[in-house]
Amino acid sequence: MFIASQNTTPAFKDLTLIMPAVAVGNVGQLAVDLLISTLNLPRVGYLHTDCLIPMAGNNPYATSQDDAGELHTAAEVYAAPELKIVVLQIRAPVVKTKSKRFRQLLLSWIKSNGFSRTLVLSSSHAYHRDDQQMQGTPLRYLVTPSLLKICGDAFKELGWKEMERVPVCPGRLERGTQEPRLYVPGGGITKSLYMDSCDEDVPLAVLLAFCSEGDNVPDALALVSHLDDWLHLLDNTNREAKWKIPTSWRLLFGSGIPPAIF
Template identity: 30%
Template structure:
């Protein structure tokens, strides 16, 4: 994975250092290609909102706030290539506005945006800075493991302080206890903490102070978020021929691929049942509970990414929403609301209805799907093409 800088005027305003680590110390936010593309839609909401807020601050000549722009592109051989028009109304160069078309700049498969406080624009290593990856193309068939390793290596080379992974999770794989109530879950994997328990009632780690290098688990406790529960879909001893299907899937990720790649290979099943060295071992497939580490190790794209980050000592948290393929706009708003507490408090600011009417969008349909949203999210104009034009009225004459 190789990073290429954007040299536009908007990027120069970020004052990124010319060092090999221009994003050092910042929080990385990225999607995992999954069910309904929920992670990517959430990143769209975040970027469009930040770009419109920046434009409004420029028009009002206000002080403070954030500078945000596309910092560059990532070239990754395991991600399918794609190119298109800028999906955002403001783009990376300023201009545009609500309801206007995109800037016309080229968009590629993986892009990197960076937001830094204006008061600290001379140093992008501030803990209040965030770096956002938008991935617009799936991972090539059978290449998820290699992609995760490449991503973790690049993240380590940039010295990110932590990583937030946004993903959907297949609602059809839920356990009975997961059907009712909030469909949001999270999975925290921190090199400084033990791996999550496989118990369905696994709790959060002990609270850590907000000044720690990893995630503030005191905040997670106060938010009342539910950790991802045990994922044993059988409740008994599964056979090698009934290996569970992936929890999180989608086009191009290892979790949604057809054929052998969508299931454990025979050798993997045998290794899980007997132990890596061949000796008898209870293992996750011999009646043990399927915790995130065991049951999803070969399946969920978000978990592969988090495990790879753990191997390079970068703490990560996966934010998940159980969903199905279809209109996943409400799921994106749901996940965006849950992302907000993990971002710097000054990044999004208080709700500002003058930016755009975000609860009423997409032909008047309520898209937030939640009561009392805390942030007015801006919808990019590219979302107007999600479902194509309406049917011709002549069909009903």
């Protein structure tokens, strides 16, 4: 699944893996873009799988004409051993019929590389929130029992809010119970990857933002800053001014209105 850029396969043991879930507003992917661009992370390889819709394009983090023509693909891996992080960027949707297989491949790769923890950046539809979820910050987290043992009270000390479980809607009983359930509408593989990680004892946390489709750059900035409250990858308090916007974001909303139409 993983193909290294160089002849030797990099060692990821005991590093932190950060990855997005393809979800509403692409917030997780935008946040990962900010990490890669700001920290100037080098590409060390890519994931080759038929579970993602094939795509290719120019270098999204180009700094000059010399590197602008580099070919980039649907799922690429970047690493900074000095920061103890590995970043997986996913740029294409998961094929619907292969979602389970993709999760299995991901977890297999995560376990075989010995990552100390995996952090998934994601999002969920804001309009699906219930009353309790509309209070306070739009940012939430989920953590597997195995990671909770490692982190202890870190999330409480940060003042983060855990994703609330919501009551099952009438007529939509889940496994014959009326107990509140985890509900992440618009989150792609977020919930299923989290549940799989709980079952397989994988140290994993999900950081997500409630959002709507549109200009989701502010959501991405809020989410990546939220992550940095924990990891301290940037040491400047005014972080919003320090996140480096990738060159590819110039075309985030297209190339503008052609003057000729006027």
